[in-house]
Amino acid sequence: MNKIVLNFGLLVFFVSIVIYSQQGLTIEEILLRSFVIFVLVTVMFGILVITFLKAINRASLEKGKNLKDNLIGNDNE
Numbered sequence: 001m002n003k004i005v006l007n008f009g010l011l012v013f014f015v016s017i018v019i020y021s022q023q024g025l026t027i028e029e030i031l032l033r034s035f036v037i038f039v040l041v042t043v044m045f046g047i048l049v050i051t052f053l054k055a056i057n058r059a060s061l062e063k064g065k066n067l068k069d070n071l072i073g074n075d076n077e
Helices: 002-021 027-072
Strands: none
8 A cells, every 4th residue: 555655646746847847947946846745745645545544444343343243142232
């Protein structure tokens, strides 16, 4: 999953280089702005992925616990 986040960040980095280079900025400004965007997008997307994976893991553990309780016969209904 980390590779996907990094590849998405690199895609945004290179797209931002193309966009900023069309605006006529100097190479230092282009690289600096693109790098800042790369870091921000990668960190935010990484946090989103971690949150999403934790939510899936939590839901799967609860579902497994309910299934185990139903198989054992500890039904609280």
